[in-house]
Amino acid sequence: MFTRTDDRITTSQAVVFLTNTVLGAGILTMPRSVTQTTETPDSWLTIFIGGAVILPVILLLVKLSQQFPGQTVFQYAGRIAGKLPGKAICMLLVVYFLVIAGFEIRTLAEVTLFFLLEGTPMWAIVLPFIWLGAYLVGGGINSIARVNQIVFPISMLVLFVSFGVSLRLFDINNLRPVLGEGLLPVFAGLKSSILVYTGCEVILTLVAYMEHPRQAVKAMIGGITIMLAVYLVTIIVVVGGMSVDSVITSTWPTIDLIRSFEVTGFFVERLEFPLMVIWLMQMFCNFCSFFFQSSLGVSQIFNVSYQPVIYGLLPVLFLSTMAPKSLNDLFHLGDAIGMMGIGLFLLVPVLLSLIWLVRVKGLKQHV
């Protein structure tokens, strides 16, 4: 057929989708949150180990989804765990996605208010953003994946150019000593380094939309590898450029690093501006991804059509954005999201897989 009617995404789109879902506000705050817990320059090791820990999680998520080709978690949870428990689990997942989406917009609004639009009311920043997201999400997963595909290379290019220019501040001594206080701080920071991967639950729905679900393992591991690389470079460059102490005290360490030098003789002297511009776009993709997941969830759990759900979720998203009262609240929320993520991981993929294993392998039931 010449005109495609099915809403499937290619493998490369799936990779970018996953990467863009996870790479959101994290990159602006991650160096601080991780370094705060380790309090040594070894935070990059922590990130590395965090990636290694997250890898089996990803594999579990993919493998579980592959058992039900073409079905999202919202559809197969009921088949595994029974109707009501399945719905309850999925509702938790939806709430989780909504909270993350609100968290991302709030972070974006805070950054924008602080650096670009001082004195603008918060709603004036949040509302157009949510509406624009609704417009894009209305187009289904394909439109979102395509916008991701446009934004991702640009944002990576700008990010790495900014990092490259910031290398003039890089001092290897800031990263030394390696393991100066032993392995303990590295593992102490593990919790916060796993938190930066929150959002990879989208795999549970993403696999259902892949054109070639067999390549899902490869694609998702590819996505996680890209994220790991970006996080590693970020933390090395930021900690190396700013030293541990100033990273811990700064609110937005990545932006602060880029702000701390000027490129003379260039049209834009301070690179934090292009970086922020690009990061706004990245956050948009990020937000749209969660928005999509939650509307898809609601529509599939309650069997209502997809478009009205998008509109119905708009005020919920807005409230979830406005709920934190201060920046501190916001960062606490970020930590809470991380904890929720771990809890949900235990509840959704692990529990579901166990039940599935027991029912199929043990009781020989047909699920």
Add this chain to the structure above:
Amino acid sequence: MLSSVIDYIPGWNVWTQAILAFLIPILASKIYKKMYAITGKGKKPDTADSKKAETLLEPSGAPFSGDYEADIQVIRDRIGGNSDLIFREIRMEKTNVRAALFYVAGMHNDRVLDLHLMEFLMFEAGSDTINEPGRIRDRLPFSCLLEASDLNSFNRSVMFGHIGLMIEGELGGLLIEYPNGANRSVQEPLSEALLRGPRLGFTEVLSENTSMLRRQGFSDQLEIKTQKVGTRLRKDLALAYIKDIVNPDLLEEVSARIGKMDFDFIAESGYVEQLIEDNYLSPFQQVQNTERPDRAIAALLEGRIAILLDGTPFVLIVPSTFSMLLQSPEDYYERWLPGSLLRMLRFLAAFLALMAPALYISFISFHPGLIPTELAMSIIETRQGVPFPSLIEVLILEVSIEILREAGIRLPKPVGPAMGIVGGLIIGDAAVQAGIVSPFLVIVVAVTAISSFSIPIYSAGLSLRLLRFVGMLFAAFLGMYGTILFFLLLCSHLTKLKSFGVPYLTPVSPFRLRDWKDLFFRAPLALMKRRPAMTKTQDDKRKS
């Protein structure tokens, strides 16, 4: 515990905003859907309607009675009232049979008519020519000879410019000679001038246009199918494609959409474009138009379909994608390095034409700290006397530039450049002197205008001009943040847009590496071994 939860329940103003967040998009989408339902569905009449339309435009014509006198009388009754219809009755010398010629004044070369047609009919056509009823078509020495099926179609064809011939004792009327009304000669395409490349442009005559396509090269696979469109004034429309390249599903889709067109008169190919396009609410054109046969044939070889309409030099090419708007045939005629340079230059120009005023507004009004300090100082110095906010300032100059441009098109050729000088130079300078606008803005607007002139397709330039104003509004409300939102809005819209099933942003997204050879830069011809993936052609090798 409970009190801390209550503490986080937001105030009433947030709730109001949340309700607004819900209501405004619902309203917007309702309006959008309403508008789409009004016009968007107009092109897709359901079967009952289309049947009615069919009967309307094909009234079951009265058949020829076979009685010479009676038929002539019917014809004269129906169309004899036209003062430009010439009716001439002749007697064939050799057989002594009466015949009648009907034709419209001004449609034929009188010399051919007199010398050739009349002479033959009156003096040469003998009994051997016409004594066998029903076989007369084979015996008349005219290359163009059609038989009218009924009186109505006979009348229509005569009025359109055919010469109608009725012979006593023959059932039915004959149509000789194609209409040959006033035409202009072949000229260089006005809207798509090139330095290097053929100078030939399409004309208003369909048969000439199709022949121009044919003469691009020997092939028996170039297929041109003609059909009539329009419900009241009917016109010829031709679909041209290369049979062993084009995707059959695409062809079917295009024919179906053309078949669904329901309009009494298709005046120009722009009508066709608007009646068959996917989304009429989009600012982007989803059908490309061109005056150049070389461009059309190149598109056909990429697996696209050309739609030619009688009476216009603009040929439509479907499906079309965003990247085609910034391509010029010259990219391929020049060597690949300069071609690529020009291509990238055009992308930059398109970006400037779209975003430059918006960036100006957001930098000047919102973030002067983000541009280098000296530059910011000098701009602000020159803006000191300007009493308006930057949006009004930009609007003043942009609107006047657009008016100038519009005026320049209407003016006769000798006056046009003078107008440009008066408008551009004098008014611009005077506006700066008078302190209405800042000199830096004049530079920005001039760069914007020049950039938009460099867009190789006029209608694409129009979309950018339109969107530029939208971008300025976004920038005026939210500065750089608004400009980014505008860019994201464009991206979101473009990713949703399709042209005949082909995503508009191909090959950027969906990502098709194969087609990147011909996107931001133009790869050497030796590398372009395959046709674009987006058109899903039957045969995708360009090299054997």
